[in-house]
Amino acid sequence: MDNEQNKVAVVTGASRGIGRACAMALAEAGTNVVLASRGMDALKQVADEIRSHANGAVEALPLELDVSSEESIKTAFQKANEHFGKIDILVNNAGITRDGLMMRMKRQDWDAVINTNLNAAFLCIQQVLSGMVRRRYGRIINIVSVVAQMGNPGQANYAASKAGIIGLTHAIAQEVASRNITCNAIAPGYIETAMTEAISPEAREKLASRIPMGRLGQPTDIAPLVRFLASDEAAYITGQVINVNGGMYM
Numbered sequence: 001m002d003n004e005q006n007k008v009a010v011v012t013g014a015s016r017g018i019g020r021a022c023a024m025a026l027a028e029a030g031t032n033v034v035l036a037s038r039g040m041d042a043l044k045q046v047a048d049e050i051r052s053h054a055n056g057a058v059e060a061l062p063l064e065l066d067v068s069s070e071e072s073i074k075t076a077f078q079k080a081n082e083h084f085g086k087i088d089i090l091v092n093n094a095g096i097t098r099d100g101l102m103m104r105m106k107r108q109d110w111d112a113v114i115n116t117n118l119n120a121a122f123l124c125i126q127q128v129l130s131g132m133v134r135r136r137y138g139r140i141i142n143i144v145s146v147v148a149q150m151g152n153p154g155q156a157n158y159a160a161s162k163a164g165i166i167g168l169t170h171a172i173a174q175e176v177a178s179r180n181i182t183c184n185a186i187a188p189g190y191i192e193t194a195m196t197e198a199i200s201p202e203a204r205e206k207l208a209s210r211i212p213m214g215r216l217g218q219p220t221d222i223a224p225l226v227r228f229l230a231s232d233e234a235a236y237i238t239g240q241v242i243n244v245n246g247g248m249y250m
């Protein structure tokens with residue numbers, strides 16, 4: 001995968017779970033990675049792991065980023081740009097849930113999820129887009145969810161935030177396709193990470209029985225698709241929502 005050498009990717013929420021797996025996969029392809037989230041200790045560990053796997057072939061830069069703060073987003077992207085001089089690939093992966101039935105959902109839980117998931121995707125894309133347009137190259141990959149398409153009781157805020165990102169993906173794909181920039185979304189089903197660890201064993205079994213593949217997914221089920229969409233080989237794929245859900249939603 002020589003083509004991916006010298007490229008620079010920013011992965012938000014790279015400290016664990018899906019983001020960590022995506023950053024590792026991009027680095028394996030020879031891409032330099034900016035690992036961004038709030039947890040610097042975890043990010044440094046991921047960076048060390050990448051460096052030891054890559055044997056010096058790629059750079060991994062841990063950067064503090066709170067995507068719920070516009071100021072933090074601006075500072076982090078400025079630092080990434082200062083360090084690498086460009087950003088070729090953006091993976092909008094950082095995300096949260098604050099579940100609750102609609103009738104009882106607190107305004108602050110609605111706002112937190114819309115802000116961290118949807119508003120952050122908008123703001124992070126704005127940080128990279130002008131450079132991508134100037135260089136006539138870019139890959140934007142937004143991690144959404146099967147819940148954006150199916151809905152889920154107790155997740156009105158989360159479903160709305162992820163469905164919003166799908167709309168954002170379609171609009172941006174059309175705006176910048178002529179500049180050789182692609183914008184796609186990946187919609188994972190249920191993936192075993194910190195986000196889903198609170199699901200009880202009984203509920204997990206019930207869930208698995210609704211998934212044709214008979215199991216929940218792993219972060220490594222998502223990461224290869226991120227690597228592919230970020231590559232030159234995916235140059236003609238844009239505006240798509242690609243499901244990785246074990247057949248749970250077709």
Ligand SMILES: NC(=O)c1ccc[n+]([C@@H]2O[C@H](COP(=O)([O-])OP(=O)(O)OC[C@H]3O[C@@H](n4cnc5c(N)ncnc54)[C@H](OP(=O)(O)O)[C@@H]3O)[C@@H](O)[C@H]2O)c1
Pocket residue numbers: 012013014015016017018019036037038039040042065066067068092093094095096116143144145146187188189190191192193194195196
């Ligand atoms: N797991 C699933 O079943 C599933 C299914 C569909 C979609 N997804 C989506 O996949 C993405 C990754 O989720 P995951 O399952 O890997 O969850 P996770 O293990 O909880 O990881 C979430 C990541 O987001 C980061 N993050 C959260 N709030 C942040 C903030 N304010 N600023 C910066 N970073 C923040 C966390 O880092 P810090 O705590 O270090 O900040 C962490 O790295 C999310 O967008 C999620 O909605 C997950």
